[in-house]
Amino acid sequence: MACKKCPICGSKATKKNGKRAGIQRYFCQSCRQSFSSRRRPSRLRKRLFTAYFYEHQTLKALSRTYHKDREWIQRQIHSYEPPKTSPHPRPVTLVIDATFFGKRGEGFGVLVAKDILSGQLVAYRFIQTETLNEYAMLRQSLLDQGFIIQAVTVDGRRGLFGLFADLPVQMCHFHQQAILTRYLTRRPTYQASRDLKRIASYLGQTTPCRFRYMLEAWLQRHKDFYEEKTPDDSPRGWHYTHDRLRSAYRSLERNLPYLFTYKTHPHLGIANTTNTLDGGLFSPMKALLKIHRGIGDSMKKKLITDFLEKAMK
Numbered sequence: 001m002a003c004k005k006c007p008i009c010g011s012k013a014t015k016k017n018g019k020r021a022g023i024q025r026y027f028c029q030s031c032r033q034s035f036s037s038r039r040r041p042s043r044l045r046k047r048l049f050t051a052y053f054y055e056h057q058t059l060k061a062l063s064r065t066y067h068k069d070r071e072w073i074q075r076q077i078h079s080y081e082p083p084k085t086s087p088h089p090r091p092v093t094l095v096i097d098a099t100f101f102g103k104r105g106e107g108f109g110v111l112v113a114k115d116i117l118s119g120q121l122v123a124y125r126f127i128q129t130e131t132l133n134e135y136a137m138l139r140q141s142l143l144d145q146g147f148i149i150q151a152v153t154v155d156g157r158r159g160l161f162g163l164f165a166d167l168p169v170q171m172c173h174f175h176q177q178a179i180l181t182r183y184l185t186r187r188p189t190y191q192a193s194r195d196l197k198r199i200a201s202y203l204g205q206t207t208p209c210r211f212r213y214m215l216e217a218w219l220q221r222h223k224d225f226y227e228e229k230t231p232d233d234s235p236r237g238w239h240y241t242h243d244r245l246r247s248a249y250r251s252l253e254r255n256l257p258y259l260f261t262y263k264t265h266p267h268l269g270i271a272n273t274t275n276t277l278d279g280g281l282f283s284p285m286k287a288l289l290k291i292h293r294g295i296g297d298s299m300k301k302k303l304i305t306d307f308l309e310k311a312m313k
Helices: 041-053 059-066 070-079 132-144 173-184 191-200 208-221 243-259 275-291 297-311
Strands: 014-020 023-028 034-036 091-101 108-115 120-127 148-154 169-171 229-231 238-240
Touching: 041 059, 041 070, 041 297, 059 070, 091 120, 091 132, 091 275, 108 132, 108 275, 108 297, 120 132, 120 297, 132 148, 169 173, 169 243, 173 191, 173 243, 191 208, 191 243, 208 243, 238 243, 275 297
Parallel strands: 091 148, 148 169
Antiparallel strands: 014 023, 023 034, 091 108, 108 120, 229 238
């Protein structure tokens, strides 16, 4: 027995009687009448949205399945609204990073905060540019919800260390390596550059004291090369010959207080990279969007919202 109350006679002596246009039909054994289950549009829209975007079913296939035309299927998909999730407030150790979609200056991005302890996404916000103000608003929204932020891992964007100055802050090792590569290239020509990149490769394997010692030893070994100057027509009359090498070294020296926070606060479970977002969340999300690259920004944001809300559960 289906125990579905008959809307005609009120009897519960009913049984399932097939489907019509994807809607369950019932047969009442008391009054011998057939009736349909009450429609639940939100559930149907969710099924269609999931089938189209996550299961890669075409509009044509969905049209055949639900016995509706493609325009109707498309309207249902576009009218779907992802349900909002409210994570439980608690102490969290965060990894925060942003990713962008579309052409530079024309698209949009999303700023995401993930609790590394539970592996759960706890907050996100759509952004146009990655500014300190966006990070500050994301942080404040978490505090307003009752979260206690214990520590944070960031990509080292200028000003972030100051924004989170009251917390243990970890500089992402991957982004630090990327900074060095930007200044020194992947295959440096000079020995000093190669030595500096090799020292940086030990970031995840050494201690703060040992790393500082290696940096100081590097500077002593290559001091003449580091300070080499070239005459020019500027008011000063010269410029540093290896300015990019100097910038690479200064980035390590400047970020050194934040490169080993995860080791000085082991009880907080701090991540030393943002890879849990870059590879664990952003990559599959962008792969999904690439499959549906023809959709507009509003639908793209809806798909991103649904994807992120699933990660918050």
